[in-house]
Amino acid sequence: MLYIFFSMVVLLPVFAGWGQLFRKIAGELFSGIAGQLFTGIFAVSLVWAITAFFFPLNLKVELITIIIGLMGFFYYKIYTQFWSFLRESPPAFFVILLFTIFFGSYYPFILDHFGYYVPTVKWLSEFGLVKGISNLDPTLGQMSAWHVLQAGFSNFSDPFLRLNTVLLIIYSIYIFEKKSWIHLVFLPFLFLFAQSPSPDLPVIVLSLILLNEILNTNKNAILLFAFSAFVFFIKPTMIWLPIAVFLYGLVVLKSKITFIIPGIFIFIFMSFKNIWVFGFPIFPAQFLDFEFNWRPNAVLLANSAEMALIKTFDLQYSYQEIQEFSFFDFAKNWFFLKGIKGNIHQLFVLSLLMLMIFAIRKNSKIVWIIFFSLMIKSVAVLLFSAQYRFFLDVFFAVFFVIFFQWFSKKNSLRVFFVLSFITGTFLTFPKLTKTVFPSFNLGYFMTGFSENQFFKPASFELKNYNTYQIGNLKFNVVQQYPFSFDTPLPSISPYFLQKYLEAGIFPQLQGKGLKEGFIWRKMSEEEKIQLQKIISNFPPEYLR
Numbered sequence: 001m002l003y004i005f006f007s008m009v010v011l012l013p014v015f016a017g018w019g020q021l022f023r024k025i026a027g028e029l030f031s032g033i034a035g036q037l038f039t040g041i042f043a044v045s046l047v048w049a050i051t052a053f054f055f056p057l058n059l060k061v062e063l064i065t066i067i068i069g070l071m072g073f074f075y076y077k078i079y080t081q082f083w084s085f086l087r088e089s090p091p092a093f094f095v096i097l098l099f100t101i102f103f104g105s106y107y108p109f110i111l112d113h114f115g116y117y118v119p120t121v122k123w124l125s126e127f128g129l130v131k132g133i134s135n136l137d138p139t140l141g142q143m144s145a146w147h148v149l150q151a152g153f154s155n156f157s158d159p160f161l162r163l164n165t166v167l168l169i170i171y172s173i174y175i176f177e178k179k180s181w182i183h184l185v186f187l188p189f190l191f192l193f194a195q196s197p198s199p200d201l202p203v204i205v206l207s208l209i210l211l212n213e214i215l216n217t218n219k220n221a222i223l224l225f226a227f228s229a230f231v232f233f234i235k236p237t238m239i240w241l242p243i244a245v246f247l248y249g250l251v252v253l254k255s256k257i258t259f260i261i262p263g264i265f266i267f268i269f270m271s272f273k274n275i276w277v278f279g280f281p282i283f284p285a286q287f288l289d290f291e292f293n294w295r296p297n298a299v300l301l302a303n304s305a306e307m308a309l310i311k312t313f314d315l316q317y318s319y320q321e322i323q324e325f326s327f328f329d330f331a332k333n334w335f336f337l338k339g340i341k342g343n344i345h346q347l348f349v350l351s352l353l354m355l356m357i358f359a360i361r362k363n364s365k366i367v368w369i370i371f372f373s374l375m376i377k378s379v380a381v382l383l384f385s386a387q388y389r390f391f392l393d394v395f396f397a398v399f400f401v402i403f404f405q406w407f408s409k410k411n412s413l414r415v416f417f418v419l420s421f422i423t424g425t426f427l428t429f430p431k432l433t434k435t436v437f438p439s440f441n442l443g444y445f446m447t448g449f450s451e452n453q454f455f456k457p458a459s460f461e462l463k464n465y466n467t468y469q470i471g472n473l474k475f476n477v478v479q480q481y482p483f484s485f486d487t488p489l490p491s492i493s494p495y496f497l498q499k500y501l502e503a504g505i506f507p508q509l510q511g512k513g514l515k516e517g518f519i520w521r522k523m524s525e526e527e528k529i530q531l532q533k534i535i536s537n538f539p540p541e542y543l544r
Contacts, residue, residue: 003456004101004165010157011166015040017072029223030213033081034174042230045149052128052148059155092413093176099420103191104165105453106427113196114483122489124151131517132294134278135507136490141278145233150197160457164201165194171205180212181412186396188419203235204393208400214248215404221249221259229263233270237390240377247369297520299503311387314341348391351398358402370401462486468534470527471508482542490514498543501531
């Protein structure tokens with residue numbers, strides 16, 4: 001907890017300083033400290049995303065960024081605003097601050113933390129954006145803007161990767177500045193994302209803030225759309241947000257179409273970034289094939305699409321069985337899926353129906369725009385990969401719109417403390433979680449509370465790997481674990497070694513060094529035998 005407090009003390013002034021510098025150029029989305037902080041996040045993320053093409057986001061880059069941010073913080077005397085806010089804040093704010101830091105100190109338990117988030121952060125901090133990195137590990141082709149930001153601060157100010165916890169602290173500042181108490185209801189759920197640099201948290205938080213600004217008729221269409229594009233840059237499944245902001249700007253604010261120009265530049269930049277690391281403009285779709293020689297192997301992309309479809313049904317049906325589903329069977333089996341995920345699917349459909357009924361009763365242009373945008377996103381997700389994690393944000397958005405004016409400060413605080421107690425029980429006693437929710441797989445990866453959390457955030461260390469070479473690529477493979485979260489780069493997980501063997505291809509260096517990027521080529525028979533020997537050391541469950 002002390003380490004997280006240190007990160008907060010460093011990062012809040014840095015973000016505020018950068019935010020104020022950006023405001024001098026482009027104006028402000030909304031006033032207050034939170035406005036400066038979120039604008040700072042926006043500015044640093046974009047600056048570092050550009051920097052990562054040329055340099056690793058290492059300690060030198062981090063220190064330069066911190067110095068510039070602190071200079072802005074002191075030059076514009078932003079510390080006086082912080083002091084005024086802290087002096088006027090009620091005790092409830094400091095209790096929530098303590099809760100946030102406490103929940104952020106738990107062990108990470110989201111599996112993507114080990115298989116995707118940490119390796120992505122390591123690559124960005126050690127090498128920056130690497131051309132064709134998805135040829136080494138397909139999941140690395142995502143390179144979210146949030147991981148760019150996390151990578152830059154992972155060298156000194158946030159080595160335990162708790163940027164999400166700092167974001168929740170900034171979110172709490174926004175809640176108390178704006179006195180928008182309904183947001184307190186969401187915090188206990190968001191505490192579950194505080195231990196990892198999961199991009200799900202920032203997109204949910206930022207979408208709720210933009211929805212709040214829209215429902216309060218914020219008239220800065222240019223920055224609203226630019227920030228919505230930034231949310232899409234973090235996670236493309238948030239496509240509904242830029243659609244909603246675009247329609248809000250045109251229909252409600254009646255802005256000139258030119259308000260979308262800054263946001264369009266962000267979309268173009270994101271597409272270029274995706275082409276650089278993945279080979280196509282939108283990850284993981286094979287859309288607009290420019291036939292770059294670093295694009296991933298078509299067989300691996302097809303396997304990924306198959307796995308996405310299988311995961312849609314929680315691995316309860318084979319790919320062949322799903323292919324034989326009629327449209328009715330597809331909808332029925334997805335809706336009535338066994339276990340907690342089936343309940344989530346039912347709640348998802350019910351929430352959209354509730355929002356439609358609310359839109360009819362309210363007869364508001366803004367509500368109809370939000371409903372229409374969420375429906376577009378929902379249909380897209382259902383068509384491509386209807387996994388529950390891709391529409392979690394819909395629940396938050398629907399609840400927020402329907403109950404926007406319902407929650408008083410007193411009731412919101414009551415709900416917050418009750419739900420926080422439940423969340424704390426959920427994290428501290430994982431055996432109880434497994435008993436109550438046996439089909440909730442993540443419950444089996446929770447480890448409970450550790451006394452060391454009071455000093456530093458709980459984290460795992462393995463550092464067990466072997467080194468091999470096939471062709472011109474020398475690589476490391478984790479031992480006795482399926483994910484390469486602390487394996488030196490370049491690392492390949494056992495699962496993808498198996499997929500390369502099945503496809504008969506293997507990643508290779510495009511030049512002499514890792515920064516020059518990766519391509520793939522077909523393996524010789526001798527190389528296939530060599531790879532088979534490497535894979536034979538792993539249990540079957542690591543290869544599925």
